Amino acid sequence: MESQLKRFTFLQLSDVHLDSRFLSGRLGLSQSQRYERNNEMLLSLYRALEEAGNRRVDAILIPGDLFDADTITGPTINYLIESFSRLGDIPIIIAPGNRDYYSFASPYNPKVLQARGLPPWPDNVIVFDADEFKTIKHPLRDDVCFIGRAFQKNEVERRRLLNRPVALRTGAPLNFFVHHGFLEGYAGPDAEIADKYSAPFSVEELESQAFTYSALGHCHEFAEVYSSQGKLIGAYAGSFVGRSFEEAGPRLALFGTVIVGPSRIPECTVEPFEFDNRRIYVAGLDVSGLTEEVMSEEITLAIQDQGARTGDDIIYLHLEGSYPPEADKSAVVENFRDNYFHVRVADHTRPDYLSERFDERTTEGKFIEAMLEYKRRVEKGRADANLLDPSQAPDSVSGGTAEDALYYGLDALRRQRVDIRNVD
Numbered sequence: 001m002e003s004q005l006k007r008f009t010f011l012q013l014s015d016v017h018l019d020s021r022f023l024s025g026r027l028g029l030s031q032s033q034r035y036e037r038n039n040e041m042l043l044s045l046y047r048a049l050e051e052a053g054n055r056r057v058d059a060i061l062i063p064g065d066l067f068d069a070d071t072i073t074g075p076t077i078n079y080l081i082e083s084f085s086r087l088g089d090i091p092i093i094i095a096p097g098n099r100d101y102y103s104f105a106s107p108y109n110p111k112v113l114q115a116r117g118l119p120p121w122p123d124n125v126i127v128f129d130a131d132e133f134k135t136i137k138h139p140l141r142d143d144v145c146f147i148g149r150a151f152q153k154n155e156v157e158r159r160r161l162l163n164r165p166v167a168l169r170t171g172a173p174l175n176f177f178v179h180h181g182f183l184e185g186y187a188g189p190d191a192e193i194a195d196k197y198s199a200p201f202s203v204e205e206l207e208s209q210a211f212t213y214s215a216l217g218h219c220h221e222f223a224e225v226y227s228s229q230g231k232l233i234g235a236y237a238g239s240f241v242g243r244s245f246e247e248a249g250p251r252l253a254l255f256g257t258v259i260v261g262p263s264r265i266p267e268c269t270v271e272p273f274e275f276d277n278r279r280i281y282v283a284g285l286d287v288s289g290l291t292e293e294v295m296s297e298e299i300t301l302a303i304q305d306q307g308a309r310t311g312d313d314i315i316y317l318h319l320e321g322s323y324p325p326e327a328d329k330s331a332v333v334e335n336f337r338d339n340y341f342h343v344r345v346a347d348h349t350r351p352d353y354l355s356e357r358f359d360e361r362t363t364e365g366k367f368i369e370a371m372l373e374y375k376r377r378v379e380k381g382r383a384d385a386n387l388l389d390p391s392q393a394p395d396s397v398s399g400g401t402a403e404d405a406l407y408y409g410l411d412a413l414r415r416q417r418v419d420i421r422n423v424d
């Protein structure tokens, strides 16, 4: 019976976003860390392709956002061309997404490579270039076809592309859909991001199509898609490397297997695989009532609880609460910075000045009273002007800013040292 089984294996990865401008902003990496991360991301991709080569998969499926078309560099394109060509005759099927969109200027376009003095894509790289769905035959297996399309602009695609049957015209028993779009009901941390709702489709719409399996891209969290009968019909691998604090924990690629047994109904499974050597973690702690020593221990625990690995990982630490004015909080925070690849602290703590009693006749007492009055006034002013939303009217002082000024002033008066809070 074994000889009647047909197997098809693949590697699926997407949303690598090579050469995107991600590493600035909230991640707060230094120039040299950014450089290191960029190289590491290319190495992670290389390891994935190497593993696929070792396993002799039947295809590599890339449903979009492999790179950012507007910022990708010549060396990165070269690296991709070289890495892909090492796979010999294993086909690499790419359905360009909104970031690596297929335009005249796209590096996917052979003429662009020629003009830039770069070598062409090797023959095993197959890129969908049209706006409408096309079918491509597997170069080595006549029982397998791929169906896909290309984004041609970095724009939100509002059309429901799957609300009617996609014509396959293949006759092949195994049909792989390689697609960049948003699955309704997807609930990852990036689901609410503006412009995410692009090329939308529902599980029902996907299930109504004649695809064997759908390799999906665009959503950044690993998510399997099941039919109403409980069969696996597709999956998002999620982003291939972590680039922001919304992409916490392991980032994945998928090794997939489709087996067609005597029933002739294909059975799909996917196995997640982590290739990047670093993860991003978000940890939070309320430091209220903690001494310096305990604060230090609790911060370490809060980070470890998330699963962060010393030395390797990137940490976003959110601190809140109040601490005794005499505690050297900055030193505590500095102490564990070296334990990880990078630690970004969002510090919303305050020294606990106002729990003490200040003599109203002292400079400090007068200062506090004046600043609290100032804070009340600006808050009332903003409320009267209907400007409670702090993102509005950036020119006017908010209550929060007035409070910052109060605490900075007290820092200066009490400790002759001001802890500037690092708040995003």
Ligand SMILES: [Mn+2]
Binding pocket: 064, 065, 097, 098, 099, 180, 217, 218, 219
């Ligand atoms: Mn996308």
